[in-house]
Amino acid sequence: MATCEVCGNDYDMSFEVHSQGAVHVFDSFECAITKMAPVCEHCGCRIVGHGAEYNGRWYCCAHCARESGAKSIVDREVSAVGGR
Template structure:
């Protein structure tokens, strides 16, 4: 059993995520997303889906990227 680094739950089915040379322990995908997801630079939401990366910045959608000043020709939603 291992302790989740987000909620401190000691859970027999916890799992490890290895990323960028570090090892993280979580008890759920919810905690993993909370800890590891990038944050939209415009609205502040955690990005758990595809999102948009433009100018080395992360946004939850094309709308937020454009609202933050990224040129419309660089971003579009995958809809």
């Protein structure tokens, strides 16, 4: 058993995350996300997906990046066929 570094739970199904030379121990994905996921610079939510980076700042989506000045970032390319 190992103790979660976020909540302190001593849990028999804890797991390790190896990142940038460090080893972290968690009892749940929720605790892992709380500790390791970056925070969106615009809305403050945790970035669980790929996110968007602009000028060294991270955003959860293209909308938040655009709201913060990254006008060229899009979620997907607009299709020439179908007008979407």
